[in-house]
Amino acid sequence: MGGLPADLWQAVWLTIELASITTVILLAIGTPIAWWLARSKAWWTEAIAAVIALPLVLPPTVLGFYLLVTLGPNGPGGLIAGLWGGRTLAFTFEGLVFGSVLYAMPFVVQPIRNAFAAIGDRPLEVAATLRASPRRAFWTVAVPLARPGFLAGAVLGFAHTVGEFGLVLMIGGNIPGRTKVLSVAIFDYVEASRWREASVLAGGMVIFAFAVILTMTLIEKRSAGLRR
Amino acid sequence: MKADGSGHIEAVFRGSLGGFSLDATFSAPATGVTVIFGPSGCGKTTVARCLAGLQFLPGSFCAIDGDIWQDQSTFRKAHQRPVGYVFQEASLFSHLSVKRNLLYGAPRASGASSDRVGFDEVIDLLGLARLMERSPHHLSGGERQRVAIGRALLSQPKLLLMDEPLSALDRLTKNEILPFLERLHARLSLPVIYISHDMAEIERLADHLILMQHGSVIGAGPLAVLQSDPALPLAAARDAAISLDATVEAYDASYGLLTLQVEGGRLLVPAPSVAVGTRQRLRISASDVSLARTAPQANSILTVLPARIVSSSVLGHGEVIAVLALGSEGHGATLLARITRRSRDLLGLADGMPVFAQVKAVSLVSGAAGNASP
Numbered sequence: 001m002g003g004l005p006a007d008l009w010q011a012v013w014l015t016i017e018l019a020s021i022t023t024v025i026l027l028a029i030g031t032p033i034a035w036w037l038a039r040s041k042a043w044w045t046e047a048i049a050a051v052i053a054l055p056l057v058l059p060p061t062v063l064g065f066y067l068l069v070t071l072g073p074n075g076p077g078g079l080i081a082g083l084w085g086g087r088t089l090a091f092t093f094e095g096l097v098f099g100s101v102l103y104a105m106p107f108v109v110q111p112i113r114n115a116f117a118a119i120g121d122r123p124l125e126v127a128a129t130l131r132a133s134p135r136r137a138f139w140t141v142a143v144p145l146a147r148p149g150f151l152a153g154a155v156l157g158f159a160h161t162v163g164e165f166g167l168v169l170m171i172g173g174n175i176p177g178r179t180k181v182l183s184v185a186i187f188d189y190v191e192a193s194r195w196r197e198a199s200v201l202a203g204g205m206v207i208f209a210f211a212v213i214l215t216m217t218l219i220e221k222r223s224a225g226l227r228r
Numbered sequence: 229m230k231a232d233g234s235g236h237i238e239a240v241f242r243g244s245l246g247g248f249s250l251d252a253t254f255s256a257p258a259t260g261v262t263v264i265f266g267p268s269g270c271g272k273t274t275v276a277r278c279l280a281g282l283q284f285l286p287g288s289f290c291a292i293d294g295d296i297w298q299d300q301s302t303f304r305k306a307h308q309r310p311v312g313y314v315f316q317e318a319s320l321f322s323h324l325s326v327k328r329n330l331l332y333g334a335p336r337a338s339g340a341s342s343d344r345v346g347f348d349e350v351i352d353l354l355g356l357a358r359l360m361e362r363s364p365h366h367l368s369g370g371e372r373q374r375v376a377i378g379r380a381l382l383s384q385p386k387l388l389l390m391d392e393p394l395s396a397l398d399r400l401t402k403n404e405i406l407p408f409l410e411r412l413h414a415r416l417s418l419p420v421i422y423i424s425h426d427m428a429e430i431e432r433l434a435d436h437l438i439l440m441q442h443g444s445v446i447g448a449g450p451l452a453v454l455q456s457d458p459a460l461p462l463a464a465a466r467d468a469a470i471s472l473d474a475t476v477e478a479y480d481a482s483y484g485l486l487t488l489q490v491e492g493g494r495l496l497v498p499a500p501s502v503a504v505g506t507r508q509r510l511r512i513s514a515s516d517v518s519l520a521r522t523a524p525q526a527n528s529i530l531t532v533l534p535a536r537i538v539s540s541s542v543l544g545h546g547e548v549i550a551v552l553a554l555g556s557e558g559h560g561a562t563l564l565a566r567i568t569r570r571s572r573d574l575l576g577l578a579d580g581m582p583v584f585a586q587v588k589a590v591s592l593v594s595g596a597a598g599n600a601s602p
Contacts, residue, residue: 122319125282128306129313130333130383137307140332144323 008197010177011185012204018093018181019161022100026108026157027150029101034109034153035138038116049113053106063103064170071095071171091173096181099171100161108157115149116142148223152216159212163205234294237262237387237419241278243285250274250285250443256436258293258387261413261420263430263451266440272423275440276389279421280313281306292387292419312380314390318372320364326375327360333383345416350378353415354408370401374408381416388420394429402429409433410594414507431471431511432593456551456562458541463549463564468514470564471593476506485530488590492553492560493533497590509594514549514564516589521575523584531587535563537579540572548572552585563587 037049055063068090071077077089077098089095119142127137143150165183172179174188182201189198237256244250250271256262264272277283279290281297281304290298297304312333320329334347351357354374364372373393380388394402406429413420413433424430430437430451437454439447439462447460455462455470462468474488479501486502488495488510495510502508524532536558540550546569554560563585567577577583 122315122317123321125306126313126315126319126321127332128282129280129311129389130379131307131310131335132333133307141321145321147323 004197004200007176007180008185008201011180011182011201014093014177014180015162015182018096018100019158021097022104022161023108023154023158025097025101026104027154030105030108030153030157031112031150034112034149035116035142037109037113052109055103056106060103060164060166061170064099064167067095067099067102067167067171071098090171091175091179093178096168096172096179099167100164103164103167104157104160107160108153111152111156112146112149115146115152118149119145148219151219155212155215155219159209162208235259236291236293237279237421238289238291239275239279240289241275241285242288245274245283245285248274248443252440252443252445254438254445254448256421256438256448258419259417260435261422261433262436262438263422263424263434264438264440265424265427265430265434268425270440271443272425272440273391276313276391276421276423279387280311280389281309282313295386310384310386312383312385312388314373314376314380314388314393316392316396318364318369318376320367320372320375320379322364324364325360326356326362326364326367329364329375330356330360330379330382333379335384344384345381345418347382349415350381353411354378368401369397370404373397373401373405377408377412381412381418385418388418389423390420391423392425393422395424395426406432427467428593431469432509434471452562456564458539458549458551463514463551464541464543468549468564468566469511470514470562472510472512472561474508474510476502476504476508478504490554490561492535492555494531495533495587495590496530497592499592502592508592511591511593512563512587513589513591514566516587517552517563517565518586518588519550519552519565519567519571519575519577520584520586521577524586527586529586529588531590533563533585533587535560535583535585537577537581537583538562539579540577542569546570550577552583554585556582558582 033052037045069075071089073088077095078087081087081089086092089098123141123145124137127141132140163183165187168179168181168184172181172184174180174184182205186198186201189201235258237258240253242251248271252271252275264275266272274283278285278288284303288298296302297309321332324332354377356374356378359367359371359375364375367375377393394405397405410432422433434451436449437451438445439454439460447454447457451471454460455468457463472490474490474495476486477489477494478487479485480487481501484498486497486499488497488508490510533554534556535552535554538551538553538558540548543549548567548569550565550567552563552565554563565585
């Protein structure tokens with residue numbers, strides 16, 4: 001592997017770092033959102049769900065555009081950046097994490113929400129009649145029973161963050177070591193006619209995608225087997 | 229609404245749920261098995277859910293043994309009420325083994341208080357020893373329901389709610405579980421509210437009965453009282469019967485006859501041997517009891533009991549259902565007799581009159597003796 005340039009590895013590691021951080025954040029904030037979406041009976045639940053699902057339909061560049069405005073020096077992002085002396089959140093790793101979290105949110109929330117909904121009320125009612133507080137019922141019944149949803153959400157969230165291009169291009173700025181991730185790197189290599197590096201990355205992504213889909217299928221098969 | 233209802237389960241559940249309106253008021257003793265009986269859709273399950281705190285009906289009231297669980301200002305949530313709830317489907321936690329299911333609701337502190345239901349006792353009572361390490365996926369329907377019952381018991385409830393626990397099971401499995409329920413009843417002092425629409429279950433298990441129809445309670449009281457109340461649908465039904473608790477007094481091995489003592493009389497029943505002194509639940513169908521004005525001579529029917537007619541009501545198709553009280557003074561247990569209107573008029577039967585009740589058949593419904601054992 002020594003034959004590959006350092007900037008390639010830098011892009012790979014940066015991508016893994018971004019996807020990992022994004023996935024962890026999404027599991028942390030996506031779980032309560034998914035729980036609320038699965039349990040709420042309010043009429044506007046689906047409106048919130050639709051807002052979360054917007055990135056599924058919007059071109060990533062549209063989301064990227066709005067993020068650029070928001071994160072830039074004249075938006076709230078600029079104010080936040082000012083807290084530690086920065087001028088903007090755009091073109092920073094933090095900004096990229098923020099954008100990735102928004103972009104990959106539906107891919108994490110949806111499977112977890114479905115898994116929570118599939119559990120139904122009964123196991124939670126049983127837990128309540130066994131003196132389990134709502135908190136204990138959540139951790140000891142709902143979360144273990146929804147495990148396939150968590151696995152699927154984590155894998156999908158990670159994979160979509162790795163694969164994102166348009167959004168990263170809009171708010172990332174392609175700064176090596178800070179915001180230059182895999183998908184952008186491939187684009188750069190092709191533009192610079194560095195076909196070898198481009199094909200290594202592209203081939204790696206194909207294998208990665210295959211592994212993701214296989215994992216997902218196996219998770220689903222296993223959870224179907226458990227339900228039988 | 230007073231709070232001094234100690235020894236009683238007091239409930240007033242009022243409200244409407246998606247077009248269905250419930251107005252159920254009842255009081256039941258906080259001992260023994262109280263069955264809530266009624267056709268499906270009459271609100272039985274809603275009552276159980278309200279008792280458990282799984283359903284909130286504003287303006288309702290419930291207190292168990294003087295302990296208020298809901299009134300104007302209080303609503304204890306399900307996890308704050310000491311109830312055990314056995315659902316229609318076992319609803320075991322599929323990610324936990326049988327043992328961990330059983331222990332899920334068991335209090336952490338293992339103080340060996342005397343009124344607690346012991347783990348080993350429950351395992352023994354429900355025959356669960358072989359199943360402990362298994363996953364709920366690998367249990368039969370009957371085994372699952374037994375684990376669910378054990379799990380509810382081990383949460384150390386003060387009230388056990390059972391919502392048609394047998395209705396999802398086939399006949400054979402039902403008959404496998406009923407003896408376990410009878411053993412629970414005999415060995416534990418825990419009050420049980422048992423929801424059912426199956427008369428056979430009621431005749432085996434109930435001490436008290438609450439009858440429901442269209443969301444309201446139409447009768448509540450000891451089982452035999454409701455069975456013999458002509459104003460209620462049970463006495464008028466084709467299969468009207470009385471359930472009696474008898475004590476085994478003697479066994480005549482040469483004729484294979486049990487002598488059973490009930491309040492106000494003795495019954496002779498052909499049956500396999502049962503230990504003297506055993507409590508035995510009997511069922512006597514109204515159509516198996518006939519009446520005579522004088523003690524019959526040369527009669528193949530062994531059990532002829534002096535009794536008094538308490539009341540009689542015409543059933544429509546030329547039949548009369550007579551409520552009898554055993555004993556020549558009429559102070560004993562209640563029986564039902566279904567006779568024709570013509571017989572009543574020929575014999576000149578009237579309320580208060582002394583008669584002889586001839587009991588043609590008695591079924592032993594509880595325990596091993598209910599089925600012909602060797």
